[in-house]
Amino acid sequence: MFSKLSIRLGLLLFSILLLIELLLYAGLYVSLADERADEVIGQLLARGNTHRDVLEDHFDEVTLNHVIMMESASDFTVVVTDGRGGILGRSADVEPVLLEEVLHSDNETVPNAGRVLESGWREREFIVTDSPLTVEGRHRGHVYMLAPSAMIRETVGELGRRFLMVGAFSVLLTILVIPFLTRFITRPLLRMKRVTEQLASGGRPSGLDTARSDELGDLARSIGQLSNDLERMRNERNEFLASVAHELRTPITYIKGYADLASKTGTDEQSRKKYNEIIQDEAGRLNRLVGQLLDLARSERQGFAVSLSSVSLSSLAESVFSLVGPAFQEKEVQLSCRIPDDLTAELDAGRFQQVLLNLLDNALKHTPSGKEVTLEAVRTKKGVRITVTDEGEGIPVGEQSAVFERFYRVDKSRSRKSGGTGLGLAIVRDIVEAHGGTVSAETRPGGGTVMTITLERGNGDGANPARG
Ligand SMILES: Nc1ncnc2c1ncn2[C@@H]1O[C@H](COP(=O)(O)OP(=O)(O)OP(=O)(O)O)[C@@H](O)[C@H]1O
Ligand SMILES: [Mg+2]
Structure with missing residues (x-):
């Protein structure tokens, strides 16, 4: 009670x-x-x-x-x-x-x-x-x-007796009043305790007195805010898990289906070879997906701890080009680089290499043969701006910020064919934000996409800023 x-x-x-x-x-x-x-x-x-x-x-x-x-x-x-x-x-x-x-x-x-x-x-x-x-x-x-x-x-004794009576009466009154008083004081606190218990057990808190103008009102509002954040995070997590499950299920279904076909008696050698290739492809995709998920999980847990050092951007580009060059050659897409030799930036070189790989991978996927992809970096007043420009179909205006969400793909079927899972840009954004920078997508008037990364000096604090 x-x-x-x-x-x-x-x-x-x-x-x-x-x-x-x-x-x-x-x-x-x-x-x-x-x-x-x-x-x-x-x-x-x-x-x-x-x-x-x-x-x-x-x-x-x-x-x-x-x-x-x-x-x-x-x-x-x-x-x-x-x-x-x-x-x-x-x-x-x-x-x-x-x-x-x-x-x-x-x-x-x-x-x-x-x-x-x-x-x-x-x-x-x-x-x-x-x-x-x-x-x-x-x-x-x-x-x-x-x-x-x-x-x-x-x-004087008579006076004392009267005092005793009045005293006893006031003590009685005090005893009667105190429960009301303490309840008055503790009620909002107890209510907030109840609410946080509801929160902890996964429920929606109800009965928060947010209209108060005092510190208890502040506390109530903070708890309300906390509850909203928690709710949002729960929803995000559920959505994320649902997407992950969905993304995992597709290659597994393929693998299982083609494995069954390949092991059937009477399958000719040529078909079996084709099935095996599909199984290999899907297994590769699974592998990549799991790797990306691990990356994301790490970024959630420790905010992509980046260790910054002064890195020459042209030599970073060189090492990335040596990795992606063969793929560009094969598809006959020209890869150009416009980076001043002396341009440096405070970066985590390993992490940033992944950013450029993801961006160039996308650019290549979306650029038809015979066209060009350009990696460019310029010094700005506050730091550096890095752009990856391609001559592909561009990203529809309404989806230019959505492409950075996990598992988001503009054209699902096309991306599936080309092996995309929709995690590449989410990882790019996490890493860039861990450097204190921003990344955005734009479609050029004449067609093609421009991906722009802006890094400001002294912003990379190694922490992944909380995202809304
Ligand atoms: N350069 C680009 N041109 C046109 N569309 C693009 C470009 N880059 C990304 N997109 C669109 O944004 C979506 C998300 O890109 P993201 O890199 O996150 O995923 P993905 O490339 O599909 O898969 P992943 O990179 O995980 O293998 C792509 O599916 C594509 O629809
Ligand atoms: Mg990609």
Whole structure:
């Protein structure tokens, strides 16, 4: 019912609130108790002063008896002294030790407003006030008022009981409020936890509070974004696997079919030879496909870690031409190179050789005999631009960026015949992007394709930038 987080948060809040309440109530209680005690003491002194005033007006036996009689009916005790340690009268018996203490101060002169002689109600049995008695300018003694400390303790005790009640009530209220508070705080977090669990188990997250304008809203939006990315990646992976399966199945079907035919009894030698050739072709295609897939998988995993060094482009072209030259000769397509001798670029030579091989392979496939393919490189303001231009049929305008997607072929049947799988340009793009560059396809107005690679200095960081 309660999450671990809300229990922890609840306990923390409870302890903090409890501490605050405790401190506040304790402080308030102590100051109120002192105030109440001061009030009682003040009243006692005022009472003593009143008696003193009466006695000063009529300093005689009758008035003295009257004052004593008045106090004998109250909780207080009055002691009137003669200023020399002798007692003129008192309303009740007083403990000898206390009386001794009181009388000890009898000869002291005290301001007319009186004073508090003993205010320690917490530790002493009585509190005592002292009002000096002056008749016709002469000091005639003191009116001492004694009140039992129990009186103050009782009022303060009552105050304490009320505080306890209010305190208990606030603690109860705190306990009642905290679950709501913690739930209010933890709910969006728990919701996001649920959502990420849904994400992890492959579901579409629902109930994300992306409308909030605070940090939790930011978090919710990030999770939403993450979920979209994940969804896209899952779809891409599924599509990729479907394409791979499809591409693998075709040559395998051919191989199986022609192998069956070749092993049939009664197949003549010439047909068997033809079937074997087809099987070899298809096996070769399978082999190439698997190699390309491995390349792609590597690029996904480690972003085609490229190790850059300064490479002369003309010598790179030379080594590529020595590989593709025979094929061009055979098809009677002219291969030209226009690269300044001193042109260098920061490249991974091995990887880039593959780029040029793939591009020239495509150009050759799509260029009819007697035409020309040109490899060109020029220095630009920011780096180099490399182009492969052919005189083939070109790529339709709407498909010029699609050809870089995996398994994309403009004309499926034709490409199948010529052995294409549609991975060559995807690999080209991965490698070029790992160098921090871009690659694009264009069709020339007069026919033919121009493949353009742009490399900028200082962009090749060896990482394959994330593609959208
Ligand atoms: N120079 C070009 N002229 C015309 N079309 C091209 C050219 N280069 C590529 N294409 C089109 O783009 C598609 C994708 O090319 P890509 O190199 O990725 O695959 P492929 O050549 O078919 O197969 P692979 O290179 O994997 O053997 C080709 O099938 C083709 O339709
Ligand atoms: Mg190709």
